[in-house]
Amino acid sequence: MFFYMKPNYKSNWPNGSYKEKIIKFIFLTSSILSASIVVFILGFMIILAFPVFINGLFFDMLSMPWSPDHGMFGILPMIAGTFCIAGLAVIISLPISLGCSCFIFLVNPGKSGKFLKKIVEAMTAVPTVIYGFTGIFLLVPLIRNLFHKGSGMCILSAAIMLGLLITPTMILFFIQSFSLVPENYLNAVDALGGNISQKFFYIVIPNSWKGMITGLILSFGRALGDTLISLMISGNSTAFPDSVMDSARTLTAHIALVIAADFDSIEFKTIFLSGICLYLMTATGVILARVSVKGKIFNNGHD
């Protein structure tokens, strides 16, 4: 019997392993391909930005203003603009997201909380051009009339609109990390007669802050990477911003504006350097988020 089965087993096995090998190969290639694209893009940008490096323009680009008519191609004002707008957007969005997620998770997890969560989920699907459009026709005139300084196309307007854009992401991340807090902790607070704010500040936040930081960093990354809102609302001036009422240009908007220039010109080559900067900024954000997630899993394992 055993003897009889052996050839059968043998004839089956190489066949199976062959299939398995093919499948393994397909999965491996596709994962290597998708991972290598990320590396290739960076390499591609570095190669295309190479003329800038060898001409010794690299450090000039970090110190000079942007004025192609005078042969100056500095992108520092854009880097500053990007950080100001994205940072302010996170600052604006954080308290709103915190309050909203607290309401959905703790204050009223029932009907109205669920309803609010549905709305927040729907908000993630709103295209950015809608925010940009609304910003131009509603927010910009409001800011201009409110502060009487500048055109209303400024860091503040763009940051408010971007804050609105990243709020749903942040809320959903916060709720996600809140729900990982062990339920018996919450029950213990109830048993001790603690109120909602005590529960929120002493139990929920200390037990989920790592997940919240992940959400915060990813929302910041989203604000960094958004092109359309800043292109439409922030005014795109190339001056170094002094106040939140100043018009400023983000790196993404800068790339979108300069990409139309002549392919052989230096300004066209410098946008690859802008791309590299943006790439590194976003990559740093993602790595930070990964590290904080790892910390969280480790922590939960010990709980």
Next chain:
Amino acid sequence: MKNYRLKSIVLMAIFLLQAGVCHAAGLDMFKGVKPQVLRISGGTAHIPVMKEAAKRIMKFNPDIQIIIAGGGSGTGIRQVGEGLVDIGNSGRRPTKREIKKYGLKMYKWAMDGVAAITNPQNKIRALSTKQLQNIFSGKIVNWNQVGGDDNPIDVYTRDESSGTRAVFWKKALKKSDITTRANVVVSNGAMKTAIRNDPFGIGYVSVGFIDKNVTAIALDGVKPDMNSVKNGQYKVARGLYSNTKGVAKGLAKKLIDYLMSPEGQKLVFHKGFIPVR
């Protein structure tokens, strides 16, 4: 009675047929064109004329599909040179290098001026070249320095790819600086919207875009309109070009021929530009 009605119907039919023929005179060349797509991009000043022409052509022959995108003159020239579009519009003459590199053939079908514009609420109606230079370079920062009310000036400009910017910078600002504090918008349409919404703003658009929503500023005493551009009094003028890679052929040639035809030139005039024929 019956006979009478029949007669009137026949008469009406003849009348309608004739009207139809009259209307379609310039469009006749699009008869029997095989289903195809024509892609156009580039200069944003061209868009009103291009859109109307495309609408008429596509209505006349539904087999033809015309796609129009903006992007600015620089984009138009590059995209047509690289073969991404069939026609690349530019609001400036392509440079010698661009013509040589891509083998471009240009067709000028309209004249146009570029005018400084402000919000109608602003009482300033005229500026000198010197004042305009100082405003755009950021040396004058308040409207009361040029005789207006005490309000800060918001300067708007276009991106580097814009032909409108190139012409305005060269001919109106005489190549003086544009402040880095200026807001940057990406099309003639966006510029008009921005100035319409900003009571303290100043920017510049193609003369064809000027209507009651914005005020055209007289430069050194010459008011920019179709007449002053046509007779050469208003100096900040340029041609509107459609460029093709090599000599235009096929549907691209037909579209350019249509713009050059009496009907097309009438359309150019109605959209606020100066016909070349």
